[in-house]
Amino acid sequence: xxxxxxxxxxxxxxxxxxxxxxxxxxxxxxxxxxxxxxxxxxxxxxxxxxxxxxxxxxxxxxxxxxxxxxxxxxxxxxxxxxxxxxxxxxxxxxxxxxxxxxxxxxxxxxxxxxxxxxxxxxxxxxxxxxxxxxxxxxxxxxxxxxxxxxxxxxxxxxxxxxxxxxxxxxxxxxxxxxxxxxxxxxxxxxxxxxxxxxxxxxxxxxxxxxxxxxxxxxxxxxxxxxxxxxxxxxxxxxxxxxxxxxxxxxxxxxxxxxxxxxxxxxxxxxxxxxxxxxxxxxxxxxxxxxxxxxxxxxxxxxxxxxxxxxxxxxxxxxxxxxxxxxxxxxxxxxxxxxxxxxxxxxxxxxxxxxxxxxxxxxxxxxxxxxxxxxxxxxxxxxxxxxxxxxxxxxxxxxxxxxxxxxxxxxxxxxxxxxxxxxxxxxxxxxxxxxxxxxxxxxxxxxxxxxxxxxxxxxxxxxxxxxxxxxxxxxxxxxxxxxxxxxxxxxxxxxxxxxxxxxxxxxxxxxxxxxxxxxxxxxxxxxxxxxxxxxxxxxxxxxxxxxxxxxxxxxxxxxxxxxxxxxxxxxxxxxxxxxxxxxxxxxxxxxxxxxxxxxxxxxxxxxxxxxxxxxxxxxxxxxxxxxxxxxxxxxxxxxxxxxxxxxxxxxxxxxxxxxxxxxxxxxxxxxxxxxxxxxxxxxxxxxxxxxxxxxxxxxxxxxxxxxxxxxxxxxxxxxxxxxxxxxxxxxxxxxxxxxxxxxxxxxxxxxxxxxxxxxxxxxxxxxxxxxxxxxxxxxxxxxxxxxxxxxxxxxxxxxxxxxxxxxxxxxxxxxxxxxxxxxxxxxxxxxxxxxxxxxxxxxxxxxxxxxxxxxxxxxxxxxxxxxxxxxxxxxxx
Numbered sequence: 001x002x003x004x005x006x007x008x009x010x011x012x013x014x015x016x017x018x019x020x021x022x023x024x025x026x027x028x029x030x031x032x033x034x035x036x037x038x039x040x041x042x043x044x045x046x047x048x049x050x051x052x053x054x055x056x057x058x059x060x061x062x063x064x065x066x067x068x069x070x071x072x073x074x075x076x077x078x079x080x081x082x083x084x085x086x087x088x089x090x091x092x093x094x095x096x097x098x099x100x101x102x103x104x105x106x107x108x109x110x111x112x113x114x115x116x117x118x119x120x121x122x123x124x125x126x127x128x129x130x131x132x133x134x135x136x137x138x139x140x141x142x143x144x145x146x147x148x149x150x151x152x153x154x155x156x157x158x159x160x161x162x163x164x165x166x167x168x169x170x171x172x173x174x175x176x177x178x179x180x181x182x183x184x185x186x187x188x189x190x191x192x193x194x195x196x197x198x199x200x201x202x203x204x205x206x207x208x209x210x211x212x213x214x215x216x217x218x219x220x221x222x223x224x225x226x227x228x229x230x231x232x233x234x235x236x237x238x239x240x241x242x243x244x245x246x247x248x249x250x251x252x253x254x255x256x257x258x259x260x261x262x263x264x265x266x267x268x269x270x271x272x273x274x275x276x277x278x279x280x281x282x283x284x285x286x287x288x289x290x291x292x293x294x295x296x297x298x299x300x301x302x303x304x305x306x307x308x309x310x311x312x313x314x315x316x317x318x319x320x321x322x323x324x325x326x327x328x329x330x331x332x333x334x335x336x337x338x339x340x341x342x343x344x345x346x347x348x349x350x351x352x353x354x355x356x357x358x359x360x361x362x363x364x365x366x367x368x369x370x371x372x373x374x375x376x377x378x379x380x381x382x383x384x385x386x387x388x389x390x391x392x393x394x395x396x397x398x399x400x401x402x403x404x405x406x407x408x409x410x411x412x413x414x415x416x417x418x419x420x421x422x423x424x425x426x427x428x429x430x431x432x433x434x435x436x437x438x439x440x441x442x443x444x445x446x447x448x449x450x451x452x453x454x455x456x457x458x459x460x461x462x463x464x465x466x467x468x469x470x471x472x473x474x475x476x477x478x479x480x481x482x483x484x485x486x487x488x489x490x491x492x493x494x495x496x497x498x499x500x501x502x503x504x505x506x507x508x509x510x511x512x513x514x515x516x517x518x519x520x521x522x523x524x525x526x527x528x529x530x531x532x533x534x535x536x537x538x539x540x541x542x543x544x545x546x547x548x549x550x551x552x553x554x555x556x557x558x559x560x561x562x563x564x565x566x567x568x569x570x571x572x573x574x575x576x577x578x579x580x581x582x583x584x585x586x587x588x589x590x591x592x593x594x595x596x597x598x599x600x601x602x603x604x605x606x607x608x609x610x611x612x613x614x615x616x617x618x619x620x621x622x623x624x625x626x627x628x629x630x631x632x633x634x635x636x637x638x639x640x641x642x643x644x645x646x647x648x649x650x651x652x653x654x655x656x657x658x659x660x661x662x663x664x665x666x667x668x669x670x671x672x673x674x675x676x677x678x679x680x681x682x683x684x685x686x687x688x689x690x691x692x693x694x695x696x697x698x699x700x701x702x703x704x705x706x707x708x709x710x711x712x713x714x715x716x717x718x719x720x721x722x723x724x725x726x727x728x729x730x731x732x733x734x735x736x737x738x739x740x741x742x743x744x745x746x747x748x749x750x751x752x753x754x755x756x757x758x759x760x761x762x763x764x765x766x767x768x769x770x771x772x773x774x775x776x777x778x779x780x781x782x783x784x785x786x787x788x789x790x791x792x793x794x795x796x797x798x799x800x801x802x803x804x805x806x807x808x809x810x811x812x813x814x815x816x817x818x819x820x821x822x823x824x825x826x827x828x829x830x831x832x833x834x835x836x837x838x839x840x841x842x843x844x845x846x847x848x849x850x851x852x853x854x855x856x857x858x859x860x861x862x863x864x865x866x867x868x869x870x871x872x873x874x875x876x
Contacts, residue, residue, distance in 0.1 A: 025112040026208040030303070030313035032125075034203035035110045035169060039063040040076050043105040043172065054136035054170035056111055063109070072130060072199040073106050073173070075354040085354070089642050091552050092568040099194040108171040108200050114208075116163045121209045121237045124157040127440065128202030129173055130355075131181035136170040137162045145174055150182040150433035151197065152383065154440030158237065173199045178407040179420040182433050184381055186350065187406045188575040190640045191568075193353050201355045202385060210311030211238045212267065212304050216443040218478035219300060219318035223338060226284020226320050230277040231478060232302045236267035243267075245305045248277040253285050253296035275302070287319030287449040289337055290370050290396030291668055292687050295319065297393060297449075319393060319449030325482040325500075330521075332530040333484065333500030334630045335452060337398070340687050341719060343623045344452070344631030345616065345666050346376030346400070347648060348534055351384060353640040359387040361653070364835045365638060366395045368649055371837060372659060373616075373666030373685070378534070378633045380404045380458055380487075383441060392450035400633070401445060402455030402487070410460040414491070417459070426466070435469045442477035454479065455533075456496075457486030459503060467493035487533035501533040502526070507635055507646075507773040508538040508576075509583040511590075511763035512610050513675035514775060515618025521627050525770050528618030529627040534635040536615060538583060539608035540647035540658045543824070544601060545832040549652060550642035559644075560600035563588060569644045580644065582774055583607075590763075592784040602867065603787070605657030606820055609842055610757070612648070612658045616665030617672035621681035624720045634662070653834040660842045669716065669751045671695050671724070671743045675762050678730055680741065682714055683721040690718055692746040699729040699739050699758075702789050704816040704847040707737060733760050736785050738817055740846060753851075755844040757819075759783055789868040792818035794845065796864055796874045805856035806876055810864075812845040819844050819867035825859040833859040 025033045039060040047053055066076045077083050088094050114122060124135070124142060132145035135157070142157050176196040178185045184197050207213075215233035222228075228250070236242050248261040261277040285296035301315035325335045335342045347369065351357070362384075369377065377397055379388075381404030392399050403409045411418060411425050445451050456462055456470040467485065474483055485496040488503035504525035506514070514537075515528040526535040547556055550569065558565050563584035571577035587594075587607050594600035615634065622629040635646060642651040648662050649655045665672070670683040680695065693716045699707040708729025727739060736759050743752040759781035766776040792814040799807045812818045822842050825833040836857035845851055855862070865871040 024115050025206050029208060029210045029310045032205050032207040034069040034205050036069050038066045038108045038110055040066050041107055043107055046107060050136055050170060050172060051139050054168050055139045056166040056168045060109060070200055070203050072197050072201045072355050073102060073195040074193055075356045089550050091555055094191060097194050102195040103175055105172045105174045111168045113165060114163045114167055119210060121160045122163045123207040124159045125205040125207060127154045128152050129200050130197040131176040131183040132174040134172040138164060138167055150437045151184045152437040152441055153433055171200060180408055180424045182408055182437060185407060186640055188571045189350055191572055197355055210309060211242055211306055212236055212244050212311040214304050214312040214314045217314045217316040219447045220478050221318060221320050223286055223320050223322045226281040228279050230300055231274055232314050233272055233274050234304055235272040236270055239269045241268050242306055246275045246302060248302045250279055251299045253298060284320050286338060287321040289375050289398055291375055291685060295396045316447045318447045321449045323452055323481040327500045330627055331498050331500055332630045344376045345374050346378055347374055347634040347637035348378045349382055350636060350638050350640045351382040357385050362388055363391050364653060366391055366397050369397060370395060372662040376400060376452060386444055389448040389450060393448050397450060398452040399450045400453045405458035412460060412463055415460045431465060431469060434466055435473055438470050438473035439477060442474045442479045446478045451481045453482045453484050455484050455487050459488055461486040461492050464493050467495050471495060501531045503533050505535055505773045509586050510537050510775055511777060512614030513762040514765060515614050516674045516676040518627060523767055528622045528629045531631040534633050536635040537611035538645050539611050540645050541604040541608055542650040543656045546650045546652050546654050556597055560594045560597055567644055569642060576773060589780040590783050592787055608657035609661035613661035613665035616662055620683045621672050621721050625722055654832050657842055664754055667752050671741045671752060673739060673756050679726045680724050681721055682716060682724045684716045684718055687718050690716055694744050696742040697727060699737050701737055702785060736783055757783060757786055786819060786867055789819060790816045792816050792868050794818050794821060794869050798874055798876050804858045808853045808855060811850045812848055815847050817844060817846055818869050821866035821869055824863040825855055825857055826861050826863055828860040833857045
């Protein structure tokens with residue numbers, strides 16, 4: 001693909017005409033500002049004398065002019081319009097992209113004004129540069145690539161003696177190598193970005209202080225009693241003693257009462273001390289995960305003054321909450337939040353391929369997660385920016401952060417799975433970088449009540465030396481939640497012990513009965529027991545509106561005409577997940593060979609829905625019974641680019657079968673069907689809902705005749721799940737039947753509605769031949785009759801609700817069920833509306849049943865079709 005314009009190759013010269021600069025970047029003590037934009041150029045096209053180029057007045061008119069404060073090389077070039085990500089992502093265009101341009105360093109440069117004067121100090125703060133960089137200011141080297149090393153590493157450099165009225169900052173970023181650098185990558189999730197994430201991907205900041213600087217705010221909290229200890233490190237930047245007066249102001253949530261605290265401290269020349277403030281609240285407001293309560297946030301600010309002048313300040317928010325973990329009798333990790341056992345119902349996040357972070361997009365992602373009933377997001381190395389954690393705090397989404405697998409992060413001598421030969425084992429410089437990295441990330445995470453845990457390893461645990469570095473840095477920065485050695489149980493460091501987490505798959509398709517087939521546990525892998533740190537049936541097929549945005553017609557034909565073909569928008573071409581062969585074998589044998597792309601996509605949504613629903617239902621059902629299922633992290637939540645698998649909604653934020661299967665399976669109160677035992681399980685994820693419930697259970701033929709119908713009266717208990725009975729009428733059925741479960745409270749309000757398609761036999765699993773990513777099926781259940789049903793007529797009407805929202809009423813006017821009715825909100829051009837919120841979707845209606853759904857997101861019409869429902873469109 002040809003870019004819109006090409007690099008000129010003209011070298012930049014040093015101009016004699018001074019640059020006219022805007023107002024000072026910072027102007028008073030406590031000010032901190034990001035370098036707002038960059039001039040960017042390859043080192044191949046500029047003079048070699050970087051010291052000279054880092055002086056004010058250099059001519060960068062031929063460079064790329066990037067109008068944002070942070071971006072990798074690719075993100076910068078996309079921002080300037082040189083490339084278009086929709087073109088890059090289309091079909092296999094990215095495969096032919098010229099990656100060679102990123103085999104040399106690239107240079108970021110900016111000029112800005114400051115106002116140096118006696119008693120004013122200036123600090124240059126890095127927060128993340130991929131993955132090594134030389135930093136120059138006004139002709140002087142501030143730090144070289146051996147110091148500014150590691151993609152997450154943040155350093156503070158005192159530049160007071162270098163600044164002038166006019167300043168030039170130059171950063172030379174070296175090419176990132178995932179196997180030799182502590183970098184930020186994507187393992188086998190997708191093709192690597194052409195630049196490997198090289199560049200200034202987090203803000204570079206300039207801070208002005210007086211003679212004393214303050215480090216980041218820390219808030220150490222407790223809930224019994226409601227108490228906080230505020231901390232900040234004060235550093236004397238002078239060569240003479242100084243007395244510091246520090247004032248902390250704590251404001252209670254919702255513009256509540258403010259509390260002012262004071263401390264004094266004396267600092268010798270260059271000395272640092274921690275200043276602490278303690279406050280116990282008379283009526284503490286506790287922060288809760290979303291499903292359990294509110295998210296009140298306290299605000300705090302510490303100001304350090306010398307004499308009568310402010311020298312520096314630091315601020316942040318915090319929440320009062322308590323997070324702990326322990327190993328149960330089976331050595332499985334169990335978390336607790338505010339002293340309530342907390343089953344993790346989560347999913348694994350991916351950053352954008354080019355490390356572009358949009359807070360508004362992430363806020364939508366969090367809303368989607370909470371709508372699906374999820375309570376936790378796992379960041380495997382993709383720690384993003386402070387805004388991510390602020391949004392998680394606001395909405396009550398718990399966060400598991402940590403380092404990634406399969407590259408330099410896990411280059412240990414006992415790791416026999418390293419794919420680089422010879423391995424680049426850690427040396428002293430790597431341990432140093434790990435220390436700086438962890439201190440920086442810990443300081444960024446410390447105040448956030450959404451933090452649930454930090455995993456210092458993923459597939460493999462770190463060695464003892466690295467473990468101590470990680471733990472000392474996290475605890476030294478005041479990180480209070482659990483620190484866990486890895487996401488697997490292959491081994492563990494002595495300091496932390498067993499992780500209590502399993503990483504045994506699956507990552508590819510398995511049938512729904514897989515999750516309840518838990519015994520004998522020692523012979524099972526990813527079934528619903530223990531804590532599954534990443535697992536799922538590999539689903540997440542985009543619908544046609546999304547597919548057309550990144551696939552050619554030939555690419556889409558391959559989906560159903562070439563079921564074993566490697567596909568560019570799966571995982572990497574050396575991965576076992578490069579094709580949909582396992583998935584497609586299940587689809588073709590269970591639902592019948594597709595007759596068209598449309599038929600394939602419908603069957604794929606059916607399979608995605610049932611596959612992911614079963615995982616969430618299995619773990620939810622077995623939360624408090626037998627070998628407890630203490631948590632799951634679905635693999636995955638999002639993709640780094642448009643992908644054909646591993647998502648609960650696609651890259652364009654369009655929810656499909658995997659989304660709504662999740663939403664049903666993870667409802668806070670729910671009743672689930674166990675395919676293995678043909679029994680029912682009552683699930684309650686709340687901590688405050690109890691009392692009488694009724695479950696209406698009905699089984700019907702595909703022709704509409706009732707096989708059995710009964711109502712179970714049960715009692716629900718908060719934060720538990722258990723078996724409540726068997727399903728009658730399934731004995732001796734000869735073909736597929738439909739099972740509907742409706743859970744209602746004591747006042748007749750529907751809490752959950754759920755429909756299953758049940759074959760006479762379940763899929764037979766070959767557990768003896770399980771692998772880390774899949775358990776084979778030796779005999780498939782037969783669901784082909786679902787696509788041979790008589791046609792159903794569904795009447796749809798719409799009533800406006802609030803702005804942009806509608807109530808959609810579906811009425812099945814037929815004597816036969818309407819199977820898997822899907823609805824899609826579109827704009828006036830017939831394109832998908834994204835993001836969108838549906839109360840439910842991909843629903844199956846009983847004969848003559850009426851069902852109301854709610855949709856918001858704007859739009860001009862709703863497209864409607866289904867397994868045996870003709871396509872129609874409802875104007876709004």
